[in-house]
Amino acid sequence: MTERVKETFGGYGTGAPPPAPAALAAKVRTLAPSMTRSVQRVAEAVAEDPAGCAALTVTGLAELTGTSEATVVRTARLLGYPGYRDLRLALAGLAAQQRSGRAPAITTDIAVDDPIADVVAKLAHDEQQTLADTAAGLDTTQLAAAVSALAGARRTDVYGIGASGLVAQDLTQKLLRIGLIAHAHSDPHLAVTNAVQLRAGDVAIAITHSGATGDVIEPLRVAFERGATTVAVTGRPGSSVTRYADHVLTTSTSRESELRPAAMSSRTGQLLVVDCLFVGVAQRTYEAAAPALAASYEALAHRHRSVPR
CATH class of the missing domain: 3.40.50.10490 (Glucose-6-phosphate isomerase like protein; domain 1)
Structure with missing residues (x-):
């Protein structure tokens, strides 16, 4: 192993600025498959209901997701925020965007019996979402x-x-x-x-x-x-x-x-x-x-x- 090999596996908390509120949902989708199940529960909760979670204390969010306060803080840091307070601020910003109609809608899965017109619409939506998330x-x-x-x-x-x-x-x-x-x-x-x-x-x-x-x-x-x-x-x-x-x-x-x-x-x-x-x-x-x-x-x-x- 040479000296150039990094000591950490990428991730966040390495001096990079916290993600903007618009990028939060995208980051959850990107990181979810590599998260532990407890961290995933917290991440999915904040992505699905940012307004509700923004109103909760760290203890409240831990109780809502059936996890611990340490898991909530760990999730915040994994998503790129120094602590839970910073994550709450981002959640409040994301909630404001959703109320104004500027936040992306949740992707809808394609069903086996979907008409071809629906397939086109859903694929186009997913492609647009992926591009927006990657850019963010x-x-x-x-x-x-x-x-x-x-x-x-x-x-x-x-x-x-x-x-x-x-x-x-x-x-x-x-x-x-x-x-x-x-x-x-x-x-x-x-x-x-x-x-x-x-x-x-x-x-x-x-x-x-x-x-x-x-x-x-x-x-x-x-x-x-x-x-x-x-x-x-x-x-x-x-x-x-x-x-x-x-x-x-x-x-x-x-x-x-x-x-x-x-x-x-x-x-x-x-x-x-x-x-x-x-x-x-x-x-x-x-x-x-x-x-x-x-x-x-x-x-x-x-x-x-x-x-x-």
């Missing part, structure tokens, strides 16, 4: 640091498996179109053998919603120990992948259901982060990026003109 919870300081590293990188490797592998390909294709050297790896053996070649000045990005995909964590670990700047795009900010990440970009997802698996909903948030990275890099490298984009557009247009119809 995205640490722009971490994002800016990742953009700076990418803009000056000698080479960028991106690791992803399954649906996350498609997102990895999307990012590398975007970077290639503005003249940067980038490779997407979905084969774990190729990922590791390529990671060995990385060094300081290179960037490695791991995309994994669970944060626990070994085939993605291992090449990131190798890149980390070789001195490359490492980035994790994950829906679990306290997961194992963050141990080897210099920068953590957190995505959100709507509730998983039988007809909407996590891989499907998590991809939406990942693609937003990828687009933010790409646009940020294109801004930083605009003098070189603009001509490269123009050249790629012209090459594609020429190909279409040359193909017989």
